[in-house]
Amino acid sequence: MKPQLLTIVVPCYNEEDVLPETVRRLSQVLSGLMKEQLISAESRMLFVDDGSRDRTWELIEQFHQTNPYVTGLKLAKNAGHQNALLAGLTAAKTVSDCVISIDADLQDDVDVMREFVIQFLAGYDVVYGVRQSRSADTWLKRTTAQGFYRLMHAMGVNIRYNHADYRLMSKRALEALGRFQEVNLFLRGIVPLIGFPSTEVYYNRHERFAGESKYPLKKMLAFAFEGITSFSVTPIRFVTLTGFAIFALSLLAFVYAIAGKLWGTTVSGWTSLILSIWFIGGVQLLALGLIGEYIGKVYKEVKRRPLYVVEKEMLLTPASTAYRQAAAAVQPAKRQV
Template identity: 30%
Template sequence: MSQLTLVIPVFNEGAPLTDNVRAIREAVARIPEHRFQFLLVDDGSTDDSFIHLSAIRDTYADVSVLRLTRNFGKEAAIQAGLEHVDEASDAVIVMDADMQHPPALIPGMVALWNSGIDVVEAEKIRRQSESAISRWMAEVFYRIFFLLTGMDIRNQSDFKLLDRRVLDFYRNLHERERFFRGMIHWGGFPLARLTFEVSPRRHGNSRWSRFKLWRYSISAITSFSSAPLHFITILGALTFVVSIIFSAKALYDKFSGVALGGFTTVILLQLFIGSTLMISLGLLGIYVARIHDEVKRRPSYIVDWRVNSQKSASDENKRAQQDEVDDRHQQDLEQKG
């Protein structure tokens, strides 16, 4: 019987966690041919989420809880969960705790995995509560990301099933700043997609402000493309061409005796060149900042507390007892020898 682990990042979800986890358990209960474990990652919640997570862990024998020291962000929470998945797991499912990723999709994802697919992605076809400007911003991001990287991740989500070899591939990547969707897509593993509509949140509001989404977008693009750096060369070439044109015009006016007084041309050139230099320095700054973050080699997250599922703890005790028996048996053989 294969084992799958559900990795569920949690941040300030509060009391609805109990009902949400119950709903997810009901969905996986329809797949009796597989065994499921749950790893709930508390990403530094500041409300009572950890209390509810502890209660859930005490209620169900197959639930483990991982708590980070502070809010490191969703990408770090996903990374922490995937790096703490039991070695016995044959696949993992990553999903949100707020029920916007429908648990009803899990049986279909597992069925596709059973057929030999390594990655099963849940793709958003419509977000009911999303505003027009948010949809427009998302579309612009997807287009730019595809233009610069060649990877089409339009409407993809973090709701994914990953085979064990995909999980091992992700764990072996060493970069600190991560973009989960892009990294899995970049791996090029056989994949299939299921579609879903994003339901309204049952509790609270989204923690993603437009500013955070903007920073996340910049991080995602610069993680997978150096094309913005090449824009500097293009801007430099354009500046050179424009400078030649302005210079030729200025020389023509001077030798024709029609040169106008004032510094209009000089000012325009200075503004154009200055703006180009500022854009170039800004792009360089983004990449230098990424290099700075990588060379520091700081951990992406810090685990504050972990409690394994009761079943995992029982298995560990059995292994410890077996190891003790084996040691005693080895000692007896050595004494007889």
């Protein structure tokens, strides 16, 4: 079998501090895989600038001129991590045999990409990168993350435990992914729906090399809520069950009130009444908000607006002979901006 063309897709948002090191390490990985003839010499990296406000795109352009592995895609505005990732996957699938997606912060172990490729060559269409443990996380982050995975599984959503967006996908898996025309995008839940042969590769997650995390607690909670409401109607059913429960409690309260009236033990007061009104009012507002969330998702789907707009692109085709020859001779470790 001839070496397969691999593209590494890297979504970026304000990553100027870490980008030079990311390019260096990923270039070393590509160079090593090429020497082993596991991938084609036409393989490359595709950096997707998700509307960064720093020098991220400027650095990508500079590396494109000096490093034959580097290509780039600039979105017109910040479209969000999932949409930026999808933009890169869509651009890469036309010329690639397989694609690996990874964040730019170097927390995911780039050395296990070799195992990704080996599993792909063994016949797997999707290879998930899975963290071995979360011992390095803070207690809050570890607890909330584990709670999220358990909650998703309890609601019937098939996602890989301790897997983010570090994965390899074959060309036919990417083509199948392209048939999911969802506006409310949650790739961690969509990819398992494809159903092609898949496997897992375990690795240890590192600290961020430089820069700041783009996923504070607020964004993490919003992302989790997006995933839950995009793949499960269980919250709506929970509202229905809550309604039945309150109705049952009201019947019990009615029986208790009648019994108290007959036995002459009723006690006048407004506290229980006010608390009941507040409780029922809160449940009603919660139910309306949850229903509104689902209606809003339907609204977005119906409008069919584009998920992202590409402003600039620097892509290579397999016919780029000059770049292919330069790639064989490049020494990534010495390349710097």
